Amino acid sequence: MEKNENINEKIEIPQIEKKLGDVKLSEKNYEEAIHHYKNSIMAMKILLDEDSFSEDKATELIENVG
Secondary structure, three states: OHHHHHHHHHOHHHHHHHHHHHHHHHOOOHHHHHHHHHHHHHHHHHHHHHOOOOHHHHHHHHHHHO
């Protein structure tokens, strides 16, 4: 159970960055939206590089961010 809680904590950053990107996109602030989306993608890349996940688990994590 501890590993799942740790993963949930780790995906908070990509989730927050994606939501901030969505807000900036709705405000038509495209440069800031891209910045937040890039941060979300980079945080997910780091997470996936740090831990070894099956393809199914990695897909599930990515879908949870979106």
